[in-house]
Amino acid sequence: MGNKPSASQVVFPPAVPGKSRLCVSGFSLSTHAGRAQQIASLIARTYPNAWDSWFFFSSSAQFRGPEQGLLPRIQAAMPADHPLRAHRTSPFCWVELTEPAEGTYQMPARPDCHILPLGGRDRLCEYVLRTFPADDARNAPIREAARNPTLGDAWVDETPGTVQAH
Numbered sequence: 001m002g003n004k005p006s007a008s009q010v011v012f013p014p015a016v017p018g019k020s021r022l023c024v025s026g027f028s029l030s031t032h033a034g035r036a037q038q039i040a041s042l043i044a045r046t047y048p049n050a051w052d053s054w055f056f057f058s059s060s061a062q063f064r065g066p067e068q069g070l071l072p073r074i075q076a077a078m079p080a081d082h083p084l085r086a087h088r089t090s091p092f093c094w095v096e097l098t099e100p101a102e103g104t105y106q107m108p109a110r111p112d113c114h115i116l117p118l119g120g121r122d123r124l125c126e127y128v129l130r131t132f133p134a135d136d137a138r139n140a141p142i143r144e145a146a147r148n149p150t151l152g153d154a155w156v157d158e159t160p161g162t163v164q165a166h
Contacts, residue, residue: 010056010070015098015112021052023115024124025070026091028057032121033091039121039128039145040093044161046138053161054096064088077105077115084117092117093124 015021022040026033037055044053056070057063064071071092075085084092095116097104104114118124125146132139 012107012110012113013054015096015110016052017098019050019052019098021054021096022124023054023094023096024091025056025074025093026063027060030057030090032089033057035145036091036093036121036124039124039142041161042142042145043128043132046142055161063090063092073108074115074117077107078117079105082117084119087119089120091121091124093120093127094118095127 022043024033024036024040026036037057040053040055044051058070061068063069066072071087074092074094075082075087078085095118096107097114097116098112100106100114101116104116107113107115118127128142128146132142134140134143
């Protein structure tokens with residue numbers, strides 16, 4: 001963990017055309033961040049040609065600090081009156097798309113990236129249940145994971161997600 005970049009040094013990986021990317025950022029020790037990471041990883045493993053994942057977990061200051069935090073960098077893409085500009089809890093989840101879509105905002109300095117801000121783990125779960133239908137058997141484990149977190153979810157794997165595999 002000593003070589004981990006600060007949030008202000010994080011370079012977002014380039015978008016992969018035709019793939020959506022589930023992103024999760026939060027505290028290194030967080031039940032909700034751990035569950036969100038598990039859900040995003042499961043989706044990326046189940047649908048490797050359509051979904052990617054990216055994670056950044058760190059201290060409170062690295063996550064949400066006004067000077068160096070990753071969360072303010074993400075929130076900068078949203079309009080000033082967007083309710084998720086006030087989000088401060090761990091995790092913060094969003095979807096990255098290569099094309100604009102309803103509810104997305106272009107990331108500053110990333111013309112290839114449009115984000116759909118979701119909010120916390122609870123909103124990620126709502127998004128998952130809307131996006132991955134119950135009538136597709138592949139989605140059963142994904143939908144099952146979109147339930148309340150357990151104590152075992154508190155420890156997150158700090159790897160950056162499947163994005164490194166490309």
